[in-house]
Amino acid sequence: MCNGIEKAILGVVGSLVEYPLDAETDEFIINEQLRIKPSSEGIMKFGNKRLKDFEEEYESSLNSLVSKGLLKLKDNFYELTEEGKAIGFDVRNQWLVDFYNDFLLRSAESETHAIFCEKVFGKNLCQYNVLDMEQLDTMLDMMNLQPNQLVLDIGCGLGKITEYIAEKTGVSLIGIDNASKVVEWAQKNTKTNRGELSFQVGDLNKMEFFKEKFDAIIAIDSLYYVKDFNRVLQKMKEILKPDGQIGIFYAQGRKPKESLEKINPEKTKVGLALVENGLQFDTIDFTKNGRGVLVRELTTAQELEVKFKEEGNHDLCQQRIVQSKDQIQRIDKKLERRYFYHVQKTTNNAFFLEEEKN
Numbered sequence: 001m002c003n004g005i006e007k008a009i010l011g012v013v014g015s016l017v018e019y020p021l022d023a024e025t026d027e028f029i030i031n032e033q034l035r036i037k038p039s040s041e042g043i044m045k046f047g048n049k050r051l052k053d054f055e056e057e058y059e060s061s062l063n064s065l066v067s068k069g070l071l072k073l074k075d076n077f078y079e080l081t082e083e084g085k086a087i088g089f090d091v092r093n094q095w096l097v098d099f100y101n102d103f104l105l106r107s108a109e110s111e112t113h114a115i116f117c118e119k120v121f122g123k124n125l126c127q128y129n130v131l132d133m134e135q136l137d138t139m140l141d142m143m144n145l146q147p148n149q150l151v152l153d154i155g156c157g158l159g160k161i162t163e164y165i166a167e168k169t170g171v172s173l174i175g176i177d178n179a180s181k182v183v184e185w186a187q188k189n190t191k192t193n194r195g196e197l198s199f200q201v202g203d204l205n206k207m208e209f210f211k212e213k214f215d216a217i218i219a220i221d222s223l224y225y226v227k228d229f230n231r232v233l234q235k236m237k238e239i240l241k242p243d244g245q246i247g248i249f250y251a252q253g254r255k256p257k258e259s260l261e262k263i264n265p266e267k268t269k270v271g272l273a274l275v276e277n278g279l280q281f282d283t284i285d286f287t288k289n290g291r292g293v294l295v296r297e298l299t300t301a302q303e304l305e306v307k308f309k310e311e312g313n314h315d316l317c318q319q320r321i322v323q324s325k326d327q328i329q330r331i332d333k334k335l336e337r338r339y340f341y342h343v344q345k346t347t348n349n350a351f352f353l354e355e356e357k358n
């Protein structure tokens with residue numbers, strides 16, 4: 001239905017509208033220096049890397065997307081229709097798979113990245129998250145996993161955290177991730193003398209497992225890629241044993257004009273979907289820990305920049321520098337909070353209890 005350039009446009013517009021909108025000026029706020037209007041010029045400027053090769057067909061492709069009912073044009077600004085949104089989501093999903101297959105694999109093979117993780121997290125588990133060992137060990141203490149139990153790790157990445165959990169608790173784990181090269185790496189480079197470890201290519205939005213298969217499910221910084229939170233949480237509930245539990249690490253942001261309430265634990269996308277599914281949960285606010293990790297990521301990436309460059313992996317540390325600077329600012333402006341959700345399937349009484357770590 002769409003050709004390459006059309007798909008790229010839908011993906012770019014889908015990414016653009018994720019940024020906070022300044023309704024007075026019709027601009028999406030990308031960062032302090034960059035604001036973009038969803039006009040023809042604005043979309044090209046924002047998506048330049050992906051769109052510049054198609055410059056000649058660009059205007060006619062915008063028109064074609066409007067006539068196909070995938071984009072709407074109003075006052076010179078473009079907007080995705082519902083159908084356009086769905087295609088844009090799938091396009092961005094594929095970009096994400098390509099990104100993770102490349103970025104995580106090079107991280108796993110990089111000596112400098114191993115030093116980086118030791119310094120930032122205290123242990124090299126090839127982390128691409130803001131999960132320090134205190135958070136990880138708190139999750140394991142709270143979940144009290146027992147040998148012989150079966151655990152699903154959703155969005156497991158390179159599987160080193162999955163391996164750590166198997167070694168520490170003796171449980172068996174299945175890790176799923178939709179980045180196939182990452183899964184292949186995990187299969188080849190993890191092992192445990194306790195329990196069993198296996199990895200599968202799988203999309204967290206389309207999980208297919210038997211009902212009541214797992215004693216526990218964990219999702220560490222992977223639910224950012226959920227299409228429909230209610231459906232994914234419903235599926236997690238379905239494949240969990242009756243007395244099973246779920247551990248989720250998730251950070252939620254808000255736009256500057258949205259209320260602080262939006263980042264309360266029960267109001268995040270995860271919190272709302274848990275309540276909707278009648279799942280009982282406790283939360284721990286780990287924003288302070290997350291911020292600590294980000295500060296260490298920033299300083300360590302800057303310290304190791306030359307080494308990363310010499311290795312041919314300059315982008316691995318540039319990415320961390322840009323991302324951590326931005327996220328520290330957002331946390332300091334109270335625009336983002338990070339939570340651990342501990343969910344129990346059994347009780348009907350949905351309630352939450354927040355332990356303030358700050």
Ligand SMILES: C[S@@+](CC[C@H](N)C(=O)[O-])C[C@H]1O[C@@H](n2cnc3c(N)ncnc32)[C@H](O)[C@@H]1O
Nearest residue numbers: 100129155156157177178179203204220222225
């Ligand atoms: C931020 S990384 C976290 C990886 C790992 N849980 C960790 O903490 O190190 C997010 C992971 O989610 C995976 N992912 C993204 N979208 C996904 C999807 N739709 N289905 C399954 N995995 C997905 C990515 O490939 C990536 O490995």
